[in-house]
Every structure is written in structure tokens, then in C-alpha cells.
Amino acid sequence: MTKIFDAPEEFAATALAGFAALHPHFVRLIKGGVVRSTSVPKGKVSVVVGGGSGHYPAFAGYVGPGFVDAAVAGDVFASPSTAAVARVCRKAHHGGGILLSFGNYAGDVLNFGVAAERLRAEGIDVRIVAVTDDVASAPAETVSKRRGVAGDLVVFKIAGAAAEAGLPLDEVERIARHANARTVSFGVAFDGCTLPGSAGPLFTVPNGKMALGLGIHGEPGISEEAIVSASELATLLTEKLLPERPKDTRKVGVILNGLGATKYEELFVLWSSIAGRLQQAGLEIVAPEAGEFVTSLDMQGCSLTLVFLDDELEQHWIAPCSSPVLRRGATIPTTPAIDNLADEDMLTTYPPADxxxxxxxxxxxxxxxxxxxxxxxxxxxxxxxxxxxxxxxxxxxxxxxxxxxxxxxxxxxxxxxxxxxxxxxxxxxxxxxxxxxxxxxxxxxxxxxxxxxxxxxxxxxxxxxxxxxxxxxxxxxxxxxxxxxxxxxxxxxxxxxxxxxxxxxxxxxxxxxxxxxxxxxxxxxxxxxxxxxxxxxxxxxxxxxxxxxxxxxxxxxxxxxxxxxxx
Amino acid sequence: MTKIFDAPEEFAATALAGFAALHPHFVRLIKGGVVRSTSVPKGKVSVVVGGGSGHYPAFAGYVGPGFVDAAVAGDVFASPSTAAVARVCRKAHHGGGILLSFGNYAGDVLNFGVAAERLRAEGIDVRIVAVTDDVASAPAETVSKRRGVAGDLVVFKIAGAAAEAGLPLDEVERIARHANARTVSFGVAFDGCTLPGSAGPLFTVPNGKMALGLGIHGEPGISEEAIVSASELATLLTEKLLPERPKDTRKVGVILNGLGATKYEELFVLWSSIAGRLQQAGLEIVAPEAGEFVTSLDMQGCSLTLVFLDDELEQHWIAPCSSPVLRRGATIPTTPAIDNLADEDMLTTYPPADxxxxxxxxxxxxxxxxxxxxxxxxxxxxxxxxxxxxxxxxxxxxxxxxxxxxxxxxxxxxxxxxxxxxxxxxxxxxxxxxxxxxxxxxxxxxxxxxxxxxxxxxxxxxxxxxxxxxxxxxxxxxxxxxxxxxxxxxxxxxxxxxxxxxxxxxxxxxxxxxxxxxxxxxxxxxxxxxxxxxxxxxxxxxxxxxxxxxxxxxxxxxxxxxxxxxx
Incomplete structure (x- = not known):
């Protein structure tokens, strides 16, 4: 359970400030989020992501060249406010428009959606892609109802690479939607997490059981089953996802994600079996990752994410990027940003009134x-x-x-x-x-x-x-x-x-x-x-x-x- | 607790194999460990580290250019065998001699020590530096009895940078000893970890309490106290370490290390307070890291490591490196290694006998x-x-x-x-x-x-x-x-x-x-x-x-x- 905090209501904001202080080469802290601390070419599409806190490295750990431009952070497991989204977007906009992306949760859909309308009214072109990778949360026929889990990382990475490549907003949006359509995840939980200041966990899983398809905030899953061996778990996870494989797919990008208290060596053991299953299915594995990418505080469990690659998606999936949590390929040369992030004068002027x-x-x-x-x-x-x-x-x-x-x-x-x-x-x-x-x-x-x-x-x-x-x-x-x-x-x-x-x-x-x-x-x-x-x-x-x-x-x-x- | 495994006795080896499969750009798997998969200049000093498994990213996650050359992995929380250490060293030797470094535990001291004697008999110059950063395990007067915890990373990083800079073995050894002498750690635990296949945790900490100075395998600590707020914890940790500060030290490198189930945002909250304490003490913080660097399976707790820098140590602390867990500075250009790692013919020849x-x-x-x-x-x-x-x-x-x-x-x-x-x-x-x-x-x-x-x-x-x-x-x-x-x-x-x-x-x-x-x-x-x-x-x-x-x-x-x- 979460043990280190001062005032629980300040946990998310203090954590973000601490993170920003540790990573000055990547981010600058602003109210409600972080933006890149390195200069960004004028006219580049900005990829802005976000959601509740408690999921580090989601979302602040994704900020950096080749990846995303800014992250908005709400309170623990709560959507950031509309104003916070709008404020971070204004600071992250470089003239090329904004792709706004986040996991598909009601609060986020609302706040990011309203912020987008506000920004459009200010003349900024904003597109929205809500990530819907969690196959446990809705059937394939109603994919738009699916929640976003570790597939966030895939969609953000690919969109970020497309933006870094200088593609226009229409293209970045199309590619992000395409990535989302080909990204699926399924997870299991072994035990719940505890919010800062709470006496007990948000939910529990009976001892010796695992909850299939449980959401990253404790949303209900599909069923509870007895814990199985690593190799059986690999079979279970891959069998939930492979039926969604588009025809003729030969390559797959993979994220094996730990939720917080399921540790690296467990993930590596599981990976050995998962890699075998995917290869048996005739898939070539491209740039897989196993580690902690979308956590839920100290929740015990893991999820498997597959992105079914075509040539276009593969190119952006393997493209260089550099961020606190993910680094690929050669260093992307950067210089410190010099634009002024000070908040605008708050003495807003209003239209004249009689x-x-x-x-x-x-x-x-x-x-x-x-x-x-x-x-x-x-x-x-x-x-x-x-x-x-x-x-x-x-x-x-x-x-x-x-x-x-x-x-x-x-x-x-x-x-x-x-x-x-x-x-x-x-x-x-x-x-x-x-x-x-x-x-x-x-x-x-x-x-x-x-x-x-x-x-x-x-x-x-x-x-x-x-x-x-x-x-x-x-x-x-x-x-x-x-x-x-x-x-x-x-x-x-x-x-x-x-x-x-x-x-x-x-x-x-x-x-x-x-x-x-x-x-x-x-x-x-x-x-x-x-x-x-x-x-x-x-x-x-x-x-x-x-x-x-x-x-x-x-x-x-x-x-x-x-x-x-x-x- | 550890939930994902097949046969518990194969956990460490399977995890290492899974890790190696995920990181082919950094490592190649050999029996008992991993060595760099990128070419190393002939004559460079090799830095070889290791210890028990269950501590990822220690030790395999440290392998890469600018950091260490190879890591030996024992069973969970158990020293690797003498033969494994010797075998990995032979594969990692590039003609410049070997610096062998590990945390100061009896089993490791023994196995690495015997392996070093064996390698010296084979004509390889081997030096040993056992890391002794844990101030809780012995007083400053008997520093050689102290255990090694997250200070491992500091000593390995600095030694790795010295070796990468082309310094000879005498110098690499001297700098590693110097780094070890100026590196101190103190940790607290909130709860114990569970070995793969065990029904219960290795140790427990009473609810609402924290164990001060507990070792990463459950070795006894100094005392149990009631859990305090993040800012009080920052005071406690820094007050244990600052008395060991050498006179005239103005700069400090820092690792705030999570042991497994104490998560990133907790560490970031804590970091905000720790940074303030160090600055109040008149120290400039250089290249701090907060994250999971030396874990103990899913143990709850954290440790603070300080390395009191002089110009020489600072240079190697901030030098570029690239590894699965730590990347600094610009990419170090590499090419794939082409040497043959196949095990030698096992039909050993013996001296003639009458x-x-x-x-x-x-x-x-x-x-x-x-x-x-x-x-x-x-x-x-x-x-x-x-x-x-x-x-x-x-x-x-x-x-x-x-x-x-x-x-x-x-x-x-x-x-x-x-x-x-x-x-x-x-x-x-x-x-x-x-x-x-x-x-x-x-x-x-x-x-x-x-x-x-x-x-x-x-x-x-x-x-x-x-x-x-x-x-x-x-x-x-x-x-x-x-x-x-x-x-x-x-x-x-x-x-x-x-x-x-x-x-x-x-x-x-x-x-x-x-x-x-x-x-x-x-x-x-x-x-x-x-x-x-x-x-x-x-x-x-x-x-x-x-x-x-x-x-x-x-x-x-x-x-x-x-x-x-x-x-």
C-alpha cells in the first residue's frame, strides 16, 4: 500500500513536482502538467496526453523527443480538469495543431473534450484520439466502449513518432487512429492498490486467485480464477488477444506491463513463454518491452499489449525516442527550450459591455x-x-x-x-x-x-x-x-x-x-x-x-x- | 508476493533468459550470466559485477557501454557459484584485466574471491572491490563489515565510466575504491517480499511500522518505528547519511531507490523533501536518480544513497552510459560483438601423470x-x-x-x-x-x-x-x-x-x-x-x-x- 506521502490531497501534485525536478533535461513543470524542456521545431504537431495520476510512468514519463510533447496530470485516478488540459495544451502548442490522446474513461473524455472545444474556439486545431485497447471491457463489436490501459503507450509512441517525422495533423491523427485500431490488451490482477491516505486497498482479490480483465482503477473484470503457472498465464493472455489479429499480420509490437508490485523478474519469466506463443502463431516480434509502463500505484498484476504492425506502424513503433521511461535508437539532438512558460497575466480583458x-x-x-x-x-x-x-x-x-x-x-x-x-x-x-x-x-x-x-x-x-x-x-x-x-x-x-x-x-x-x-x-x-x-x-x-x-x-x-x- | 513462475528453482535462470531475449542490443546470455552484445575495444578493462537474483535491475540491467561489461546471476538471493563467476569473466575479458565488484555479503565475497584466484592462476589480472555502502549494517569504524545495497549502482557506474575512458586496471580499481569509500546508503522497509514458491513473506513488518536499516534479504535492521510522513522520512534518511560527509564536499550524486512495491510517485514525493534537505546542507545535487535500481522482489521500502563527489568522481558519475536501466548523455556508438561465446570444448586436458x-x-x-x-x-x-x-x-x-x-x-x-x-x-x-x-x-x-x-x-x-x-x-x-x-x-x-x-x-x-x-x-x-x-x-x-x-x-x-x- 502507499506509505510515503505528506497530505494525501497534495500527493499527485507533489509527485509531479518531484518528477520534474529529477528530469530537467526532459520536462518543465507547469500548473497541472509537464511540457518538454527541449526546443521543438515551429509548426510540428504537438502530441499532448494525460489522465489521472498514480499510473507513473503514465503520463509524465512519456515526455521527450520522438515521443509526446506534454502530459496533463489529474489527481490520483481522477481526470485532470478541463482548464488544466487547456492550459497545458496552450504551452505545448507550436503552431502545428494538437493531437490530444488519453485512455477512454468518462471523466477524461469529458475534460479533454471540453478543453478541445475551448482551444478550437481560440483558433488551435485539436484532434482527439481516445485509446480503447482493453479487450476485457467490451466486445470487439463495440470497440469504442473499451477502456484504455497499457495500449496508451503504443498509440502515444506511434503518434509521437509521426509528429516528430514532421507529418501534418491530419496524418498524425490518422496514424494514431490506425494504431489504436490495431492495439489490444488484456490484464490480470492478483491484488489491489491503496490510495494515499486510505486505510485499506481499493479492492482485493481472494488469496490464490487472479482477477481476469480487471481495470486499472479496480473496475470489474470478467471473472476470478485460480492462479496458474507462468506458462499457462502466457497461454491465457495470448489467447485473449490473438483472435483480434487482423488477417495477414506478420509482425507484432509487444508490451508486457507490470502494474506495480508484480516485479521485473516475474515479467521476464512470463516473457519467455509469451514470446514462444507469439512465434508459434507465426508472428515476428518487433521491439518488445517488458517492465512498468502504466502502473496502478502498488497493484499486483500485469497486462499484455499487442500492436499488430503493418509497414507504416512498424516504422513509427521502432523510430528513435527519448524520454524518462522509454529510449530507442540514437540520441535525438536537442537544445534547451527558451520560450517563456510563465503564466499569462491573469488580469483577463473582457469584451466591452454596456x-x-x-x-x-x-x-x-x-x-x-x-x-x-x-x-x-x-x-x-x-x-x-x-x-x-x-x-x-x-x-x-x-x-x-x-x-x-x-x-x-x-x-x-x-x-x-x-x-x-x-x-x-x-x-x-x-x-x-x-x-x-x-x-x-x-x-x-x-x-x-x-x-x-x-x-x-x-x-x-x-x-x-x-x-x-x-x-x-x-x-x-x-x-x-x-x-x-x-x-x-x-x-x-x-x-x-x-x-x-x-x-x-x-x-x-x-x-x-x-x-x-x-x-x-x-x-x-x-x-x-x-x-x-x-x-x-x-x-x-x-x-x-x-x-x-x-x-x-x-x-x-x-x-x-x-x-x-x-x- | 511473487505470483508468476513455473518451477521455483528455475525462476532465476528463466528470468535471466527472458531479460536477455528482450534486450539483444545490450546483452548476450551465457550460462550463469550475461555479457555485452556490443563490441568492446581490445585491452579495455572489463567491469564484471553480480550477485543473487531477485534484485533486478541489479545486476543484468547494468550491462552496456559506459557501464559494466558483464553480470553474473546466482539463484534468488543466493551468490552465484565460483565457476559461474569464472566462466562469465573469461567471456568478458578483453585483455585489460577485470575489475570484479559486488555487494559485501559472505557468499559473494567467497565465490567471487575464489573465482578471482582461479582466474589469476590462468593469467588474468583480477581486482576485487566489495561495495560497503549500508551504514545501518556496521559503524563507520568497521566500514569493511558494511553490506552493499543500492550503492552498488554508484560504484559500478563510476568504475564502468573509468574503464570506458580507457584507464588501466590500477586506475579503475583505485577509482572504484574511492567511489565506494564516499558512497553511503540507508534504507527503511515497510513490508517483506516473498520468494517464488514460498507461501509467506521472508519477513514482515508490523502494520503501521517501518523497519530502519533492514537489509535487502531481510537481514536485521536497527529498530522499528511508527511510519512517518514523507517530509519526516526525508529528514530521517538524510540525517543518517550526512554525518558521513567528508569535509569540504560541495556536490553529491544521489539515488533514491525503491525496493519493489514502493512506487515511483511515492519516491517523487519523497524526493521533493530530500532535495530540500540536501540543499539546506549546502550540497549541490548532481544527476540524481529516483526509481527502482536495486530491488528485493516485491519488498516495500526505499533507500537513499549519497555519493560525495570530488571532481574525479563527478566526471565518471555523469559520463555517458547506456544500459537497460540507466542511460546518460549522448549515445555511445557501438557495433555488434562478433566474438564466439560458445562454451569451450569440455574435454579438458590434464598434465601427464605416471x-x-x-x-x-x-x-x-x-x-x-x-x-x-x-x-x-x-x-x-x-x-x-x-x-x-x-x-x-x-x-x-x-x-x-x-x-x-x-x-x-x-x-x-x-x-x-x-x-x-x-x-x-x-x-x-x-x-x-x-x-x-x-x-x-x-x-x-x-x-x-x-x-x-x-x-x-x-x-x-x-x-x-x-x-x-x-x-x-x-x-x-x-x-x-x-x-x-x-x-x-x-x-x-x-x-x-x-x-x-x-x-x-x-x-x-x-x-x-x-x-x-x-x-x-x-x-x-x-x-x-x-x-x-x-x-x-x-x-x-x-x-x-x-x-x-x-x-x-x-x-x-x-x-x-x-x-x-x-x-
Whole structure:
């Protein structure tokens, strides 16, 4: 279990800082991540990767010439915030556009997706490739639902080599997708890992057993079986992957990955058997690696990753690279980067706003003041509801988010910003400071809503109603949740439906909002009968049956309180 | 715990083979170790290192240009045999002599030491530097008693750089000794590791505690304390080492080493605090490393190593190197090695022997036949005695050794070898096949004895008696045990004293031997009252009180049986 830490909540950030201090020839530390410390040719496509912490060398250990340009690091096993992704991308952009890649998890899809939209709005061409190599997590027919595990390394390496070769963004994206389509992994776990500060492991595997297909955060696997010998394990792993081999493939790149407490010599013993199996299958093994490449703190277990190579993929798989964790071929000549990474002046300027727009901004502040009160009052209650299925941190996250949003709204208003800009500033601050999936969702929700509003003139009731629909659309599109998945969408959707219907009938925003808030409250209670489908579907999720979703409850609370302001 | 293996007794060899298959650009596999797969300039000093397995990347992961030339690998946590060390050295020698380096453990000191003598007899200049960095294992006044832990890497790296720079053997040896004198380590353990095939860990640390100064094979530490925060741990580690700082040292090279299940991000968190402590002490940190460099299977814990640099050491510490585990600076250009590593023809030729000498050889065979009978009869009994303090494998090891010795003696005799050569061949086979410390001791004992004998003429009783003294001297000198350490020396010493005295009085070898064997038997029984001092002084050692030393017992058994042949 994790034994070395100071404050558990600072573990990920302190680890990243320590890593950066040890590897100044490769990386520079910025808020939320690291970027290359060596100069990058102007116009080169930037490959930016990331995800939760606790997986070192994923992701910071991949930064270097021939590999990736920057890595964003979230908290332990938690997606980085939208703002962190966007901030790291801005520092890592060299004019050639950005390939953003990460393992396929709901929180990452959301935060990287929203960040990409924000960056595109700033004129940066951003493409997204979510890695889906874990064959245990979904069948081949629904490959897009598969999780990303150690195949991350393969896709990042190949994309990084394509970018280093000077290929344009279209090509780098195509090659990364091609690599992902031909990369498969399967893993077994012997025992769970312990989060910093936790008294016990995140999950356990019974003594003498191994869990097949278990995810790297303890997501459920396929089955538990008795531990087998190394040579039988080699057979098991290869037999799970070889059926996915594209026809006529003759060559294969391989990663045999240790999850943390399964050690090198065990991997080498296993490798001897795996190499034999692959050769028996008529495959030539190209540049195999066995070691620790995507860990899960001190989890016991390993995974096998195969990338079925064609000539193009092979070329990029074996291309030179240099990074803290992987070095291939000859040294790539580099010079220290000299660009300035200091954070931009935080006194953001806003579009000019007239008196009506500035009064609208003040109105937004009042809404966040009330929302802050209700969320701080409910912090403990929301935490309790969340603890049935999750980390119990929903109340804290919402309180942190709204506090940051209120401060940002006040700062924007003080800088004479109008309604839309004040709301957008609040949205970004919420996403950046709340953390987790709910922070990203609320940032996205508020930012989408703001785009329907204006910085000039008094607040238009029609625009508020239209904004609600835009916000819902944004959350559904990027968040990926549908009605019935036991999320905020189960509440936000009837809210918007009722708001639109009642506003069309009554013409009164206050009447419509009150009715919509009532609908939201009912819908929130109804989520108690649902089982969650989104996010890290931990075994614990079943415990949430009979309890409402905390995100749905907090939405209904906010909607109800805001209704009192609209009278 | 170790979960991936086939036959536990093949774990180390299979792991080494798997490692070599993964790293053909760095190493070639030979029996008992790996050597560089890239060409080495003729006349370059070879740096050969090694020790037990279970410590990867120690030692095979260090092989490559700018680092070491070859690594010898024993069984898990067991010294490689003398023959393995000698064999690997012969393949790694490029005409410039050999620096042989390893951690300071009794078994390694013995096997590498005997191998060095054998190689010197073959005309190869061999120097030995045993690494003694672990400050927890002995005070500064008796530095030569300290164990070697992660400081191995420092001494090997600096010696490897000196050799790569083309310095002669005298200089490489001097620099390696200088590096060792300025390298110190201190470690803590949070939990023990499990040997392949064992049901439970080698040792445990109580929950919530950490063991200070525990050795990498579970050797006793200084104390157990409650686990502290990362910043307090940084203070503890640095405060143990900084008092050893030579005056006027301004620069320090650092290794923060994870033992297996203490993971990278924990080390990075710790590093942030350690770097601060070292800087506060006025030290400039040069090329620090944090990661897994000397592991103990899946042991939980870490160690801090400091090398106090002067200009000379700094130059070699930062010099370029390339190996599976450590790469520094620019790529060192290499070409594939083309020398033939095939084992020499095993039909060894022997010096010509006359009829008397050949009859003497046949006599040696009869002695080993009898010895083989007695050791196979006593195999279980010896195992039981050994289990009180050790692995319980003494009986097996002795049986394996004598079987190999008998075969080798027969082969040498069939090739018409004389007395001395037959005994020497038997000695080498015993050392090579028995394994462990007792195998090395018996190999050394028999080989030393053989040097007093001749290949021509009948066996000279005086020479037999003189050989006994030579054998005892050899065992004491290279084995390092004194009377009272509860080893074979406690029995062999009175045996030789009695043999000499009685032979001087009686002039009869059979009489003298009989009396000497009686003295040995009494002395063996007396070892029950002693506590062992040599070797891996496990906490278990106290359990041996009241039981005789198995090595002493087996010696007495052999001496007694051989007496029956001399009538």
C-alpha cells in the first residue's frame, strides 16, 4: 500500500513536482502538467496526453523527443480538469495543431473534450484520439466502449513518432487512429492498490486467485480464477488477444506491463513463454518491452499489449525516442527550450459591455451567491449520498467549484464584463477548481449556457431558456450520459423540457423556472431507483440503489434556490 | 508476493533468459550470466559485477557501454557459484584485466574471491572491490563489515565510466575504491517480499511500522518505528547519511531507490523533501536518480544513497552510459560483438601423470564414492538441522556437490589425470553444482588441498597432512569465518590441529586421520552452543541455538567415513 506521502490531497501534485525536478533535461513543470524542456521545431504537431495520476510512468514519463510533447496530470485516478488540459495544451502548442490522446474513461473524455472545444474556439486545431485497447471491457463489436490501459503507450509512441517525422495533423491523427485500431490488451490482477491516505486497498482479490480483465482503477473484470503457472498465464493472455489479429499480420509490437508490485523478474519469466506463443502463431516480434509502463500505484498484476504492425506502424513503433521511461535508437539532438512558460497575466480583458450588460453580470453574481449558500449548507448531505457509490467527495467538489465560480464572477464584473462573459468566467473557474467529473460537467453546462447570452443589454428571458437547451445539449454530447444513467442528465433534461414548455405557455421566466425546478426535484428523487452506467462503474455502484444520484440532487437544489431569485 | 513462475528453482535462470531475449542490443546470455552484445575495444578493462537474483535491475540491467561489461546471476538471493563467476569473466575479458565488484555479503565475497584466484592462476589480472555502502549494517569504524545495497549502482557506474575512458586496471580499481569509500546508503522497509514458491513473506513488518536499516534479504535492521510522513522520512534518511560527509564536499550524486512495491510517485514525493534537505546542507545535487535500481522482489521500502563527489568522481558519475536501466548523455556508438561465446570444448586436458599418479586419482574416486554414500544417507538429517537457522537446503546442496565431484573425478581419471588434477577437477565441479556458500567452501577446501598433492607418484602422506593445513588456510582467508562463528571452521580447525599433531607423533596417516575425525565429531556437537556470525544473519539465526551447525556436522561425517578407507 502507499506509505510515503505528506497530505494525501497534495500527493499527485507533489509527485509531479518531484518528477520534474529529477528530469530537467526532459520536462518543465507547469500548473497541472509537464511540457518538454527541449526546443521543438515551429509548426510540428504537438502530441499532448494525460489522465489521472498514480499510473507513473503514465503520463509524465512519456515526455521527450520522438515521443509526446506534454502530459496533463489529474489527481490520483481522477481526470485532470478541463482548464488544466487547456492550459497545458496552450504551452505545448507550436503552431502545428494538437493531437490530444488519453485512455477512454468518462471523466477524461469529458475534460479533454471540453478543453478541445475551448482551444478550437481560440483558433488551435485539436484532434482527439481516445485509446480503447482493453479487450476485457467490451466486445470487439463495440470497440469504442473499451477502456484504455497499457495500449496508451503504443498509440502515444506511434503518434509521437509521426509528429516528430514532421507529418501534418491530419496524418498524425490518422496514424494514431490506425494504431489504436490495431492495439489490444488484456490484464490480470492478483491484488489491489491503496490510495494515499486510505486505510485499506481499493479492492482485493481472494488469496490464490487472479482477477481476469480487471481495470486499472479496480473496475470489474470478467471473472476470478485460480492462479496458474507462468506458462499457462502466457497461454491465457495470448489467447485473449490473438483472435483480434487482423488477417495477414506478420509482425507484432509487444508490451508486457507490470502494474506495480508484480516485479521485473516475474515479467521476464512470463516473457519467455509469451514470446514462444507469439512465434508459434507465426508472428515476428518487433521491439518488445517488458517492465512498468502504466502502473496502478502498488497493484499486483500485469497486462499484455499487442500492436499488430503493418509497414507504416512498424516504422513509427521502432523510430528513435527519448524520454524518462522509454529510449530507442540514437540520441535525438536537442537544445534547451527558451520560450517563456510563465503564466499569462491573469488580469483577463473582457469584451466591452454596456450598462445593461454590466447589470446582467451583477445579476449572475447574485445567482452564484445564492448557489454558494445552498451548496455549502448541503455539503455534508451531498457527501453522504455520494458515499453510497462513490468517493463521498461530491459535496466538497461542488462547494469548491461554486466558491471559485463566485470569485471569478466578481472579478469579471469588477472588470466591467457583461452577462455572458461573467457567466463564462464563472464556468471556467468552476471546472478548474472543483475537479472530478462533476466539476467538468458544471463548467461545461455553465459555459454552454453563456453562449446563448449577450454582453450587452438587459438579460433576455428567451435567451436564458434557449441557453438551458444549449447547456443540456453540451452536457449530453460531451458528457456521454443518457437518460436513465443516473446522472445529472436525468434531472436536467426534464428541467429543460418543462422550462421550454411552461415559458412558451406563460411567457414568464420566473413561472417557467419554478415549474422546471419542481420537475427537477421530482426527477432527482426518482434517480434512487436507477443503477449508474456512466463513469468508473466500480463494484460499489450497486450500493447506490435506493439512494438518489448526488449530482441530480445538487442540480435540483440549485434550480430550486435560483427560482426564489426570479420572483 | 511473487505470483508468476513455473518451477521455483528455475525462476532465476528463466528470468535471466527472458531479460536477455528482450534486450539483444545490450546483452548476450551465457550460462550463469550475461555479457555485452556490443563490441568492446581490445585491452579495455572489463567491469564484471553480480550477485543473487531477485534484485533486478541489479545486476543484468547494468550491462552496456559506459557501464559494466558483464553480470553474473546466482539463484534468488543466493551468490552465484565460483565457476559461474569464472566462466562469465573469461567471456568478458578483453585483455585489460577485470575489475570484479559486488555487494559485501559472505557468499559473494567467497565465490567471487575464489573465482578471482582461479582466474589469476590462468593469467588474468583480477581486482576485487566489495561495495560497503549500508551504514545501518556496521559503524563507520568497521566500514569493511558494511553490506552493499543500492550503492552498488554508484560504484559500478563510476568504475564502468573509468574503464570506458580507457584507464588501466590500477586506475579503475583505485577509482572504484574511492567511489565506494564516499558512497553511503540507508534504507527503511515497510513490508517483506516473498520468494517464488514460498507461501509467506521472508519477513514482515508490523502494520503501521517501518523497519530502519533492514537489509535487502531481510537481514536485521536497527529498530522499528511508527511510519512517518514523507517530509519526516526525508529528514530521517538524510540525517543518517550526512554525518558521513567528508569535509569540504560541495556536490553529491544521489539515488533514491525503491525496493519493489514502493512506487515511483511515492519516491517523487519523497524526493521533493530530500532535495530540500540536501540543499539546506549546502550540497549541490548532481544527476540524481529516483526509481527502482536495486530491488528485493516485491519488498516495500526505499533507500537513499549519497555519493560525495570530488571532481574525479563527478566526471565518471555523469559520463555517458547506456544500459537497460540507466542511460546518460549522448549515445555511445557501438557495433555488434562478433566474438564466439560458445562454451569451450569440455574435454579438458590434464598434465601427464605416471602410473602412481593415476592410481592416486583412482584413490580419490574411492574417497568421493564413500563421501557420496554418506552424504546421500544423511541428506534429510542435514536438511533438518539446517532448517533451524537457514533454508534447510544444506543436505541437498551437499548431495548435489558430491555427486558432481564424483562424476568429475571419474572423468578426469578416465582421461588419465593424476591425484592432484583429479581432486582439483572434483573440487571445481562441487563448487559449480552445489551452489550456495557451502558449495563454494567445499570447492575451495578441496582445491586448496589439491595444490599440496602431485600428479605423479603414489600419494604422499606428508603432502596429505600439509594439504589439510593449506585447505584450512584457504577457507579461513577467503571464507572470512573465525573459530566460534558456528561454521565448518569450528570443526576443520581442530581436525587439522589433531591431524598434524598425531601424524608428527605416530607417523601414520590412518591413525592421525582417525584421531582427527574424532576431534571433528566432538567439535561438531559443540557448535550447538554457538550463535552464527557469518553469512546472512537472519532473525531466524537465534533458533539455531541448541542445534549444531549443519556444515560442521557434514564435515565430521565425511572425515569419519574417510577414516574407514585409510585403514
Amino acid at each position: 450598462g445593461g450588460g454590466q447589470r446582467g453580470g451583477a445579476c449572475i453574481i447574485r445567482i452564484f451567491s445564492e448557489t454558494s449558500l445552498v451548496l455549502h449548507e448541503a455539503e455534508e448531505q451531498l457527501g453522504r449520498i455520494d458515499a453510497y457509490a462513490g468517493d463521498g467527495d461530491h459535496g466538497q467538489g461542488m462547494a469548491r467549484g461554486v466558491t471559485a465560480a463566485l470569485e471569478a464572477a466578481k472579478a469579471a464584473s469588477a472588470a466591467k464584463a457583461g452577462t455572458a462573459s461573467v457567466l463564462a468566467a464563472a464556468a471556467d473557474a468552476w471546472a478548474d477548481r472543483a475537479g472530478g467529473t462533476s466539476g467538468a460537467i458544471w463548467g461545461l453546462l455553465l459555459r454552454s449556457w453563456s453562449t446563448a447570452l449577450s454582453d450587452n443589454g438587459p438579460i433576455d428571458d428567451r435567451a436564458v431558456v434557449a441557453g438551458a437547451r444549449q447547456a443540456l445539449d453540451g452536457v449530453v454530447r460531451l458528457g456521454g450520459a443518457k437518460i436513465g444513467d443516473k446522472t445529472l442528465v436525468d434531472v436536467f433534461s426534464p428541467f429543460v423540457d418543462t422550462l421550454e414548455k411552461s415559458f412558451a405557455e406563460s411567457g414568464s421566466l420566473s413561472t417557467a423556472w419554478r415549474q422546471a425546478a419542481s420537475a427537477a426535484k421530482l426527477a432527482a428523487e426518482a434517480t434512487a431507483q436507477l443503477l449508474p452506467k456512466l463513469g468508473r462503474a466500480r463494484p460499489l455502484a450497486e450500493k447506490s440503489l435506493g439512494h438518489p444520484d448526488p449530482g441530480a440532487v445538487s442540480f435540483a437544489m440549485i434550480a430550486t434556490r435560483v427560482a426564489t431569485l426570479l420572483r | 602410473g602412481g599418479g593415476q592410481r592416486g586419482g583412482a584413490c580419490i574416486i574411492r574417497i568421493f564414492s564413500e563421501t557420496s554414500l554418506v552424504l546421500h544417507e544423511a541428506e534429510e538429517q542435514l536438511g533438518r538441522i539446517d532448517a533451524y537457522a537457514g533454508d534447510g537446503d544444506h543436505g541437498q546442496g551437499m548431495a548435489r556437490g558430491v555427486t558432481a565431484a564424483l562424476e568429475a573425478a571419474k572423468a578426469a581419471s578416465a582421461a588419465k589425470a593424476g591425484t592432484a588434477s583429479v581432486l582439483a577437477a572434483a573440487a571445481d565441479a562441487w563448487a559449480d553444482r552445489a551452489g550456495g556458500t557451502s558449495g563454494a567452501i567445499w570447492g575451495l577446501l578441496l582445491r586448496s588441498w589439491s595444490t599440496a598433492l602431485s600428479d605423479n607418484g603414489p600419494i604422499d602422506d606428508r603432502a596429505v597432512v600439509a594439504g589439510a593445513r593449506q585447505a584450512l588456510d584457504g577457507v579461513v582467508r577467503l571464507g572470512g569465518a573465525k573459530i566460534g562463528d558456528k561454521t565448518l571452521v569450528d570443526v576443520f580447525s581442530p581436525f587439522v590441529d589433531t591431524l598434524e599433531k598425531s601424524f608428527a607423533e605416530s607417523g601414520s596417516l590412518s591413525t592421525a586421520w582417525r584421531q582427527a575425525a574424532s576431534a571433528a565429531k566432538l567439535a561438531a556437537e559443540a557448535t550447538a552452543q554457538l550463535l552464527p556470525k557469518l553469512g546472512r544473519a537472519r532473525p531466524l539465526a537465534e533458533k539455531s541455538l541448541g542445534h549444531p551447525d549443519p556444515g560442521a556436522v557434514s564435515f565430521a561425517m565425511i572425515a569419519t567415513r574417510v577414516a574407514t578407507l585409510l585403514r
